[in-house]
Amino acid sequence: MSSKQYDYLIIGAGLFGSVFAHEASKRGKTCLIIDKRAHSGGNIHCENVEGINVHKYGAHIFHTNDKSIWDYVNSFVEFNRYTNSPxxxxxxxxxxxxxxxxxxxxxxxxxxxxxxxxxxxxxxxxxxxxxxxxxxxxxxxxxxxxxxxxxxxxxxxxxxxxxxxxxxxxxIKRLPVRFTYDNNYFNDKYQGIPIGGYNKLTEGLVAGIEIKLNVDFFKDREYWEGIADNVVFTGNIDQYYGYQFGYLEYRSLNFEHQTLDTENYQGNAVVNYNEREVPYTRIIEHKHFEFGAQPKTVITKEFPQEWTLDKEPYYPINDTRNTEVFKKYKALADQEDKVIFGGRLAEYKYYDMHQIIGSALKTVKDVFND
Structure with a gap:
């Protein structure tokens, strides 16, 4: 019998950590989730502004061909019929x-x-x-x-x-070209946005599970590692190993949110700006994700930027150099028997939401021999 307080310490309250915690708890395991941010939900966290669910870290549109994953997310919150047509x-x-x-x-x-x-x-x-x-x-x-x-x-x-x-x-391996009059961006059979925002999904996943926010694992690593038998790590894998093989590189983003005293700013949730001279890549108008009729609107301009350690890592740069560096970290991770690495930062891989959920559920099956 373990003398430790928890079976699993889960570092990161994003989708991977939340799904793992939910499934482990269902199997009778004690879990603690910690996250350095002031909120749970990772990058799919929404903030309510003027009655509008604002996608704080950029547009998140759920889409999948996997019925089991679609049924899984809909078991926590009903999804609407939003179709991405930028x-x-x-x-x-x-x-x-x-x-x-x-x-x-x-x-x-x-x-x-x-x-x-x-x-x-x-x-x-x-x-x-x-x-x-x-x-x-x-x-x-x-x-x-x-x-x-x-x-x-x-x-x-x-x-x-x-x-x-x-x-x-x-x-650019391929560029999808369609010879039909169809503005549906994704080919996936199932797509939509949670009715009431993504927080309904992430809060449903972690209901009843202990969470501590504003906690930086690396500031008191020894303590946190000492309270659980196993660790699920969803942060930067290079940071976990003290950057001993060098930094893994990313592209970052900066978001400028504005509340406007108008009912409808651009008539679409996503409008891309394709000229190099316009500094942002797109403007998101959040109310259109949920067909909102609020008197005001919230828009977000998305500015890509060079990544530095103090910025949020969004897109892994999977070039030759970074791939080689990641392989070295992965070799260390593969030797761990009490640490599970999962999610886009720990696996240095760009994931859509349905892929992260699929990866977390597969990890659960492997860990618990389901």
């Missing part, structure tokens, strides 16, 4: 996304899939690129000059903080 602004022009027949009509005044395919192919042929050496050449080779210049180049350069000619070709 629009893109380039100079004074407006385009539908993803690239589809509406986009092609707006670009070239073509109406049939045949005409659109011919136009794209003729532009690809004009470039005559057989071995793309960088992202720009790869994109030109996939969709031609017009789509690249207006809908890819500026947005991508802002996102990564580098010229498209300096970015590796592998970042």
């Amino acid at each position: 629009v893109a602004v380039y100079k004074d022009e407006l385009y539908n996304l993803p690239f589809n027949m509406n986009t092609f009509y707006q670009l070239w005044n073509v109406r049939t899939p045949e005409e659109a395919k011919a136009k794209i192919q003729s532009q690809i042929d004009e470039e005559n690129i057989s071995e793309p050496a960088n992202l720009e050449e790869q994109a030109l080779n996939l969709v031609g000059r017009d789509i690249y210049e207006k809908l890819i180049k500026g947005y991508t350069e802002k996102q990564w903080g580098r010229s498209a000619t300096e970015l590796p070709a592998f970042i």
Whole structure:
């Protein structure tokens, strides 16, 4: 019989930690979740402003083809029928996304899939690129000059903080082109937003589980490791190992939230700004995620930025150098028998929400031999 206070110390109250804690508790295990932020829920945390659920860390739209994961999240909160249909602004022009027949009509005044395919192919042929050496050449080779210049180049350069000619070709393996008049961004069968916001989901997951907020694990590591038999770590894996092989790099984001005294600012939840000269990549209008009719609105401008240790890590830079560094940390992690690493920071991997939940549920099965 263990003399320790908890079976599991879970570091990080985001989706991975919350799902693991919920499932471990269901199996009779005692859990404590700690998080350095003042709130639980990680990056899907919402803040209520003027009766609107504001996605504090950027737009989160749930989508999956996995019915079991869809049923799982809906067992905590009912999801609405929100369908992601962003629009893109380039100079004074407006385009539908993803690239589809509406986009092609707006670009070239073509109406049939045949005409659109011919136009794209003729532009690809004009470039005559057989071995793309960088992202720009790869994109030109996939969709031609017009789509690249207006809908890819500026947005991508802002996102990564580098010229498209300096970015590796592998970042864009494919570009989904649809020859239908369909503005649904995701192909997934199930998609939506929790009615009442994401906090309903995360609060449902951790109901009845002890949580301590504003707690930095690394400030008193010895104490926290001493109170539980096992640790579930969802933070930065390089930090866990004292950065002994160097830092893993990320892109970060800065969000500017504004409350406006208007009922409807842009008519859509997500509007992308594709020119390099416009400093933000997109404006989110949060009320449209839940079809809100509040008298005011809240918008968020999203500015990509270089990551430093004092900034929030969002997108792992999975280039050759970082991949090699991560492999060294992963080799150490694989030797641990009392520490479980999970989530996008601990696995140095970009995850959508449904993928994190799937990963957490698989980890639970492996740990408890279900």
